[in-house]
Amino acid sequence: MNGRMISWPNTLYMCCPTGDGAGAVIYASAEKARQYGAKAIRVAASILTSDPWTEMGQAILDVNQVARLAAQEAWETAGIGPGELDVVELHDCFATAEMVHYDNLGLSRDGEGPRCLKQGEFDIGGRVAVYASGGLISRGHPLGATGACGISEIVWQLRGESGGRQQKGAKVGAAHVIGLTSACTLNVLQA
Numbered sequence: 001m002n003g004r005m006i007s008w009p010n011t012l013y014m015c016c017p018t019g020d021g022a023g024a025v026i027y028a029s030a031e032k033a034r035q036y037g038a039k040a041i042r043v044a045a046s047i048l049t050s051d052p053w054t055e056m057g058q059a060i061l062d063v064n065q066v067a068r069l070a071a072q073e074a075w076e077t078a079g080i081g082p083g084e085l086d087v088v089e090l091h092d093c094f095a096t097a098e099m100v101h102y103d104n105l106g107l108s109r110d111g112e113g114p115r116c117l118k119q120g121e122f123d124i125g126g127r128v129a130v131y132a133s134g135g136l137i138s139r140g141h142p143l144g145a146t147g148a149c150g151i152s153e154i155v156w157q158l159r160g161e162s163g164g165r166q167q168k169g170a171k172v173g174a175a176h177v178i179g180l181t182s183a184c185t186l187n188v189l190q191a
Contacts, residue, residue: 021142044078067104082106089150150175
């Protein structure tokens, strides 16, 4: 059954099962976080982009463009580049999405994502751990909660609380999510 083609090149098991979900992220001052026994994590950038306006007034849904726009603004706002990231959670709703977002976020040069993946650059212990959590394919795709899941994983990584999936020494991370291909958020977090 895993070879069942859904939409080329994605087979059934390359697509995340969607479902209902909810999530919340609590933002507080460093003092308030300490009061509750939590290590504060700094939000260096929290960016939301959408498809750009066109003169015709019609949105051209382009997952690549909104992700690249979010990345460019996030790196400028945070004052860092993608080469300084230790951990990343990408929106991998399909296995193919993972490949394009390596390039879209600047984790690899255009077209080099699959090569970097094969060489272990995105593994735990590699240049930047991408999907240390296992991504959406490992937990499903709870609409509405997906972005909060990515942020939570990055916070746990930066606090050193990720157990066997910990990227040693993680200090900077990013959580990326796409909404129906016409919106993208990218949160850059620092320990």
